[in-house]
Amino acid sequence: MTAVILAGGLGRRMGRVDKGLQLLDGKPLVQWVLERLAPQADEVLLNANQNTERYETFGYPVIGDQIGGFAGPLAGLHAALTRATHPLVAAVPCDSPFLPTDLLARLRAAITLAGADVATARTFDQAQPVFCLCRRDLLPQLTAFLAAGGCQPTLWYQTLAAIEVAFDDQADAFRNINTEDDLTSLRRLSQ
DSSP states (O other), X not given: OEEEEEOOSOOGGGTXXXXXGOEETTXXXXXXXXXXXXXXXXXXXXXXXXXXXXXXXXXXXXXXXXXXXXXXXXXXXXXXXXXXXXXXXXXXETTOTTOOTTHHHXXXXXXXXXXXXXXXXXXXXXXXXXXXXXXXXXXXXXXXXXXTTOOOHHHHHXXXXXXXXXXXXXXXXXXXXXXXXXXXXXXHHTO
């Protein structure tokens, strides 16, 4: 299984800073995600469209979007599908430092059992569409979806055999950091 950490955005809600490189307890957010995700995957990729040299210091291949204009998480997944060496590809955002340590195992079990194209996480009634596992052979469908102007993960999933996996037992693990206030709040909690 290949996993990609999506750090290719512009960080608009955080003042246009590179969210993956923002510090929480002295470590960049992307490092927190790597520590939880890397043990779960056979291959790890980092999707980044800026600060490439800094991301390379984490020791994993850094790939940029092939779709221009900071087109969102599906552009990062698209880049990963083109580079992945395994038939299943997982994607997670760089701003969720506490993601479940069994995320990929549970998504893989669900996609296998259901024979689905894609499995996404859900916490209670909240979809978590950026946390996904899909088949690498969906690259042509995703390429066509993006070429037609699509960018919303949930809309793409509606065109596929998709399944949601409940993580109600770990809802806090999906807490993400979108703003400076979110980051400040987490820093206070960890002190």
